[in-house]
Each structure stands twice: as C-alpha cells, then as structure tokens.
Amino acid sequence: MEQLDILKVQGKLHEAKAEPWVALLEGIQDELTLDGHFDARTLDEAGHLLSAHEHKRAKVIAGGTDLLRLIKRQSLPVPPEVLVNIKSVPGLSGVREENGVLKIGALARLSDIESSELVRARCAILADTAARIASPQVRNMATIAGSICQDVHCWYYRATKNYFNCARKGGTDCPAVKGDNRWMFSIFETQDCDCHAACQSDMAVALYALGASVKTTQRTIPIEQFFSTTAPGHVLKQDEVITEIQLPALESGDRAKYLKFSVRNAIDHPLVSAGYVARGGKVRLALGGVHILPYSLNEAAELVDGKAMTGELAQKAGDAAVAKASPMSMNAWKVQVARTLVKRALLSTA
Ligand SMILES: Cc1cc2nc3c(=O)[nH]c(=O)nc-3n(C[C@H](O)[C@H](O)[C@H](O)COP(=O)(O)OP(=O)(O)OC[C@H]3O[C@@H](n4cnc5c(N)ncnc54)[C@H](O)[C@@H]3O)c2cc1C
Ligand code: SF4
CATH class of the missing domain: 3.30.43.10 (Uridine Diphospho-n-acetylenolpyruvylglucosamine Reductase, domain 2)
Known part of the structure; x- marks a missing residue:
C-alpha cells in the first residue's frame, strides 16, 4: 500500500x-x-x-x-x-569515512546501512539496528533522515480523520492520560509539554548512544539538541534539510549494543529499547520508547564508566536508569523491561 x-x-x-x-x-x-x-x-x-x-x-x-x-x-x-x-537531488545517499568519522547521506536507505560493508566494519551496531527496523520492503524505501524525523506513533494521534485533536495537535488535552496508554507512551515526565507519546525511532536511540551529529543545509546539530518535545519532534526550521548523519567510527576495543523489545520480531516499532556505547572507556546509554525524546541515561553511564562490568554493577545501572520513572496508569511494565534491557546491554559486551 x-x-x-x-x-x-x-x-x-x-x-x-x-x-x-x-x-x-x-x-x-x-x-x-x-x-x-x-x-x-x-x-x-x-x-x-x-x-x-x-x-x-x-x-x-x-x-x-x-x-x-x-x-x-x-x-x-x-x-x-x-x-x-x-x-x-544527487549525492545525498552515499556512506563514507573521513578521518575516523562515518558520514551517511540523508537519503541512505535503512537497507543500504544494513548491507554496507563500511558500516558493518566501522559501526556494526548501526547496521544491526537498521536490520531490526520494519520489513525489507520498508527498509528499501525508508531513509536514515526520515527515520529520525518520523512522527510519534501514538494511536490517538494517528487515528484517521484527525479523530482526536489532542494536545500535540494544539488541542486542550491528551486522551492517553485517561485512555489506553499500554504501549507507545512515556514512563518519564516531560516538563514542558502535555504530550505523553514516546519516541519509537530505533535509529534515533542508536545514534543518540553513538553521539552522532545531524548535518543540515544550515548547521551541524549534536544529536542531543536535535529532538524537540513539541511537534514535529525536531528543531529543523521550515526551509532546513538534513544532508548527512555524522558519527565517530568505533575502534577496536570499543563496545556497543542496541536492544529492542517489541511484541513481534518483525515489522514492529520498539516498545522499549536501549542503546549502549563504550568508546575509549567513556560510556553513553540511552533508552527508547519510554520518553518523548530518546532518554539519555547520564547517571547510569557515570556509574559504570571506567569500571569492569559485573552482574551487580549492571543491575545497579539498570536500577539507576529507571529511578525517576513515573509510569502512566497502564504502562508500569515498561519500567522493568527498561531496567532489564540496560542490564542486558551492559552485560552483552562485558
Ligand atoms: C510498516 C512499518 C513498520 C515500521 N517499523 C519501524 C520500526 O520497527 N522501527 C522504527 O524506528 N521505525 C519503523 N517504521 C518507521 C520507519 O522507519 C519510517 O517510516 C521511515 O524511517 C521514515 O523514513 P522516510 O525516508 O520514508 O521518511 P518520510 O516519510 O519521507 O519522511 C518522514 C519525515 O521526515 C522528514 N524528512 C525526511 N527526510 C528529511 C530530510 N533529509 N531533511 C529534513 N526532513 C526530512 C519528512 O519531512 C517527514 O516529516 C516503520 C514504518 C512502517 C511503514
Ligand atoms: S500522547 Fe501526545 S500524541 Fe498521543 S494523544 Fe496525547 S498529546 Fe496526542
């Protein structure tokens, strides 16, 4: 279709x-x-x-x-x-490496990333993440830039014919608060908006953990500053176009893992996901599916920075990851899944 x-x-x-x-x-x-x-x-x-x-x-x-x-x-x-x-527009889809930085054209399709030998060799976590998104048909069309700009998948927001004119659309309230908030909703509070939808972009979370930057026709934006709590979910101006995603390639000894929890193995957005990257001993951790933005886990990362990984330490980091969780009426299950994914990601490369 x-x-x-x-x-x-x-x-x-x-x-x-x-x-x-x-x-x-x-x-x-x-x-x-x-x-x-x-x-x-x-x-x-x-x-x-x-x-x-x-x-x-x-x-x-x-x-x-x-x-x-x-x-x-x-x-x-x-x-x-x-x-x-x-x-x-020609020239927007290649993947190359320059001085240790991987440069992925905005129009590179998820299938290009999944099958790129360069990406596999220099940042396998990204190829693995791409391979877990949607279906081959979708990956053959979907681009990396579109993937981080995709809108929220809240079922109220996406209902046909603007059935729920919710807060994210300029309406007065969020029907998910009193309604069915089991799956695609946040478990962390958002200070400056009434929207409880969660960021369900796999690429966004992996790129967040990798410390990527988004190059546009006007500037280069560190990934931490790219996402926004209000629609459309990013800080791009009306006439601004993403041209490239840039990220430092991983070196031998660096560790990285992306884990995704979804109901089905194929064609399913992440309900909770975790990205973990230890580069030169410095750890970055992020969660997806639990907050309106990719959720940065600075405290959990600091806890494990420079330490040998053990089951006990991974457990502590998992606990720290969800310490500030404040789930909605039906999605408290996500707290335990998020804790477990963080723990598993840390232990997977130990
Ligand atoms: C069946 C199905 C299953 C899916 N499952 C998953 C999943 O498991 N995980 C997941 O993360 N995603 C999933 N998705 C979402 C999918 O990854 C996105 O639809 C896709 O990545 C969007 O890319 P696109 O190139 O098609 O973007 P488009 O649909 O063309 O655009 C999406 C948004 O990005 C903007 N945009 C695109 N390119 C640029 C650019 N260069 N500069 C500025 N703005 C730009 C557009 O204006 C638009 O707002 C699924 C989608 C489908 C249809
Ligand atoms: S969670 Fe956000 S997108 Fe969903 S209904 Fe509430 S305000 Fe709208």
Whole structure:
C-alpha cells in the first residue's frame, strides 16, 4: 500500500490503472488535499521551495513511508499541501569515512546501512539496528533522515480523520492520560509539554548512544539538541534539510549494543529499547520508547564508566536508569523491561 501511495502522490496513478488494487484507492484519492509535488534539483532549490510554500505547510518527502501514511489517513489537523521531493537531488545517499568519522547521506536507505560493508566494519551496531527496523520492503524505501524525523506513533494521534485533536495537535488535552496508554507512551515526565507519546525511532536511540551529529543545509546539530518535545519532534526550521548523519567510527576495543523489545520480531516499532556505547572507556546509554525524546541515561553511564562490568554493577545501572520513572496508569511494565534491557546491554559486551 505504501508504494501505491507514492505512485498516487507523484501523479502517476494513471500508469498503474490496470492493477486491480487501484480501485481500493478511488475514495481516498478524492479526499487528498495535496496541491503540489516538486522534484528539487539542488538543496538550494529544496530550501527555496519549502520556504515559498510555507503557507501550504510544505514538507520534505524522502522515502515517504511515514509522511504518506499521515497524509493518507488524514491524521493531521492541517496536513501539508505541498511536498518537496529530495530524492531528485544527487549525492545525498552515499556512506563514507573521513578521518575516523562515518558520514551517511540523508537519503541512505535503512537497507543500504544494513548491507554496507563500511558500516558493518566501522559501526556494526548501526547496521544491526537498521536490520531490526520494519520489513525489507520498508527498509528499501525508508531513509536514515526520515527515520529520525518520523512522527510519534501514538494511536490517538494517528487515528484517521484527525479523530482526536489532542494536545500535540494544539488541542486542550491528551486522551492517553485517561485512555489506553499500554504501549507507545512515556514512563518519564516531560516538563514542558502535555504530550505523553514516546519516541519509537530505533535509529534515533542508536545514534543518540553513538553521539552522532545531524548535518543540515544550515548547521551541524549534536544529536542531543536535535529532538524537540513539541511537534514535529525536531528543531529543523521550515526551509532546513538534513544532508548527512555524522558519527565517530568505533575502534577496536570499543563496545556497543542496541536492544529492542517489541511484541513481534518483525515489522514492529520498539516498545522499549536501549542503546549502549563504550568508546575509549567513556560510556553513553540511552533508552527508547519510554520518553518523548530518546532518554539519555547520564547517571547510569557515570556509574559504570571506567569500571569492569559485573552482574551487580549492571543491575545497579539498570536500577539507576529507571529511578525517576513515573509510569502512566497502564504502562508500569515498561519500567522493568527498561531496567532489564540496560542490564542486558551492559552485560552483552562485558
Ligand atoms: C510498516 C512499518 C513498520 C515500521 N517499523 C519501524 C520500526 O520497527 N522501527 C522504527 O524506528 N521505525 C519503523 N517504521 C518507521 C520507519 O522507519 C519510517 O517510516 C521511515 O524511517 C521514515 O523514513 P522516510 O525516508 O520514508 O521518511 P518520510 O516519510 O519521507 O519522511 C518522514 C519525515 O521526515 C522528514 N524528512 C525526511 N527526510 C528529511 C530530510 N533529509 N531533511 C529534513 N526532513 C526530512 C519528512 O519531512 C517527514 O516529516 C516503520 C514504518 C512502517 C511503514
Ligand atoms: S500522547 Fe501526545 S500524541 Fe498521543 S494523544 Fe496525547 S498529546 Fe496526542
């Protein structure tokens, strides 16, 4: 269905008319409000198009696996009316290493990362993380930049036809507080917003633990400063495009692990995940699926920094990781899973 949507949005539906599934789309097609789809030829052009069509909430489209789902389901109160395709900009998909820094083009697909010999050799945790995301079909379309920019997967937020105009959309309250908050919700409080959705991007958490940076057409943003508690979940400006993800490659003796807990093994977002990187003896730890941002575990990391790993120390770090947890009415189970994932990640490479 996702491939089908891309054909439709790009105005090529007529080419596929003979296919039996096209009939399924007829109703939806009439309701789409897309006004324009532009193939940018350069990054400058992409920036100009995004800026010129700000009043139509123009958005970058990469693989389209997240954005088109939101548009198709009419989940957003005011959807983008203009899409700016950047796959037509050359040079944005390669993976290379320069002076010990891995540079991954924004359009590198998750399948490219999963199969890249360079990534496997210099940062295997990233290839392993990519391999655990979604399905081969999705990984063949989804890009690394889209992966860290994907919107929240709260079922109230994503309900069709903007059924719940919740706090994240500018409404007054969050239906998840009194509603069903078992799965994709936070267990840590957020000071400055009423949204309890959790960040469920596997890549975001792995890149967080790796201490990556996000290079854009305007600046280079350390990953800790990239995410935002308010929609759309990141700090990019309207006309800003991600061009590259940069991260220091791992050296021999460095250790790294990404662990993901989900209900199914395939095609499932993480309900809780943990990323662990020990580089030159310095530890970085982060959790996913438990907070609106990737949740940085500085205190747990300090606890294990420079020490030989033991079961007892890993247990203490796991306890420290969830010490400030304040779960919602139905998701206290996540506290124990988060504690266990941290402990297992630390012990896995000991
Ligand atoms: C069936 C299914 C299962 C999934 N399972 C998982 C999972 O297990 N784990 C997980 O982490 N994710 C999962 N996902 C989400 C998936 O990883 C994302 O949909 C995908 O990575 C988004 O990438 P994209 O290139 O398709 O982005 P798009 O859909 O094209 O864009 C998504 C967002 O990113 C913005 N964007 C994209 N590229 C840029 C750029 N270069 N600069 C600025 N903004 C940009 C777009 O404007 C948009 O807001 C799943 C998705 C599906 C459909
Ligand atoms: S958790 Fe956030 S996205 Fe979900 S309903 Fe509440 S405010 Fe909306």
